[in-house]
Amino acid sequence: xxxxxxxxxxxxxxxxxxxxxxxxxxxxxxxxxxxxxxxxxxxxxxxxxxxxxxxxxxxxxxxxxxxxxxxxxxxxxxxxxxxxxxxxxxxxxxxxxxxxxxxxxxxxxxxxxxxxxxxxxxxxxxxxxxxxxxxxxxxxxxxxxxxxxxxxxxxxxxxxxxxxxxxxxxxxxxxxxxxxxxxxxxxxxxxxxxxxxxxxxxxxxxxxxxxxxxxxxx
Numbered sequence: 001x002x003x004x005x006x007x008x009x010x011x012x013x014x015x016x017x018x019x020x021x022x023x024x025x026x027x028x029x030x031x032x033x034x035x036x037x038x039x040x041x042x043x044x045x046x047x048x049x050x051x052x053x054x055x056x057x058x059x060x061x062x063x064x065x066x067x068x069x070x071x072x073x074x075x076x077x078x079x080x081x082x083x084x085x086x087x088x089x090x091x092x093x094x095x096x097x098x099x100x101x102x103x104x105x106x107x108x109x110x111x112x113x114x115x116x117x118x119x120x121x122x123x124x125x126x127x128x129x130x131x132x133x134x135x136x137x138x139x140x141x142x143x144x145x146x147x148x149x150x151x152x153x154x155x156x157x158x159x160x161x162x163x164x165x166x167x168x169x170x171x172x173x174x175x176x177x178x179x180x181x182x183x184x185x186x187x188x189x190x191x192x193x194x195x196x197x198x199x200x201x202x203x204x205x206x207x208x209x210x211x212x213x214x215x216x217x218x
Contacts, residue, residue, distance in 0.1 A: 059179025119150035136173030
């Protein structure tokens with residue numbers, strides 16, 4: 001299953017209801033000796049005039065891209081959007097206060113038992129970077145293999161910085177906070193994986209379009 005969760009260590013940080021099967025991808029490992037380093041500056045989030053407009057049944061969200069930090073990931077997302085790959089999919093996984101996950105082509109078919117495993121038929125290399133996973137950040141979902149992302153993505157609905165440098169953050173919300181919060185509030189039930197993250201109602205992505213920033217922000 002493509003999932004935006006990191007180590008067992010990270011999971012201990014989550015609320016009890018997040019500690020479900022299929023979230024364990026890596027071991028905690030041994031502690032590493034600490035060395036003093038100069039404070040690192042936060043990377044500048046470079047963007048262009050192109051943004052993604054995600055139109056859902058709960059409202060519209062506009063996302064700008066971190067062009068310099070994840071160029072190949074962004075190019076892949078834009079291509080899929082322009083090919084209408086995302087149109088008619090759904091946010092199939094919602095963990096309140098953490099993230100909403102979508103982009104699975106299998107979610108176009110309501111009730112498909114394999115939702116969560118779909119892809120465009122290929123994988124892309126990870127572009128881990130220093131952008132933090134906080135509210136509104138767009139990132140790629142993946143399996144245990146770091147280079148296993150394809151089309152599935154997630155949008156953070158809370159602080160998830162334990163995912164930093166383990167998942168490819170490639171954009172952030174600049175409009176539509178209310179829509180994101182509404183989706184985050186959709187009730188969920190326990191699904192086949194044993195995790196309480198399956199929406200009780202279908203949250204459809206009507207379409208994803210790549211647009212000029214000025215037009216999208218009107």
